[in-house]
Amino acid sequence: MTIEIIANSRDSKGTGASRRLRRAGKVPGIVYGGGKDAASIELDHKALFLQFRHEAFHASILTLNLDGKKEPVLLRDYQMHPVRTEIAHIDFQRVSTTEKIHVKVPLHFVNADTAPGVKTGGGIVTHILTEADVSCLAKDLPEFIEVDLGKMEAGQTIHLHEIKLPKGVEFVKLAHGDDSAVASVTKPRGAVADEAAAAE
Incomplete structure (x- = not known):
């Protein structure tokens, strides 16, 4: 089972920018590791949440499609909204094919x-x-x-x-x-x- 996540790069950072993203139905996130710089990303909340509910999303190699380029990642961390059933922030780690x-x-x-x-x-x-x-x-x-x-x-x-x-x-x-x-x-x-x- 292959799970692909669509994401876009984001330049705006900080609490205010993240709040604006969430109001627009987006989830701020980050992808790091794999010998590359960490990148700030944004994802569509509705599409992400549909995948997030599956058990496999939490324990599988995922395909991150970032600005059209695909790479394997793992879900490493996430924060939920304290009241609503919403993802407030999500972290992915790039996966090496040669390292455990x-x-x-x-x-x-x-x-x-x-x-x-x-x-x-x-x-x-x-x-x-x-x-x-x-x-x-x-x-x-x-x-x-x-x-x-x-x-x-x-x-x-x-x-x-x-x-x-x-x-x-x-x-x-x-x-x-x-x-x-x-x-x-x-x-x-x-x-x-x-x-x-x-x-x-």
Whole structure:
């Protein structure tokens, strides 16, 4: 899935200029990195917001079409209006094809309903992480990472090292020796109390 963002260069800077842009239905932004100077840009709010709502927009390589020239970028930061559902400012980072990038990628949990701990054990799945930092080349960046819960028993926890990653992708935490818990299947308190009572 390729997401293309249309943007134009802007010369006017400062709070007043940004306010005028927003009143005109535009979003002020900046694109930086990649060995080039930072550039101030403006984008159409309506078109941008339609793309912004998609999960892939936040964890994919995007194509920035700036004044007709295209380049790969990542969403790096954004500010929302304190009251209205509007993007107040947005930052993009140019992407190198030869350097590894660090990106937060969403985790998609599958087969929770068929896990023995849920289906027959009456357990409840708890998502400890919903996204994870990965390191990879731009061409290897996945839109999401699938976490298969199909074999989990009640009382079990799945950790980062147990998740299958696409080729060329690694978890940043794991590379630093942190094998974080990702999801667990726990029994509801009432069920645990009932079992204890039955055992007595």
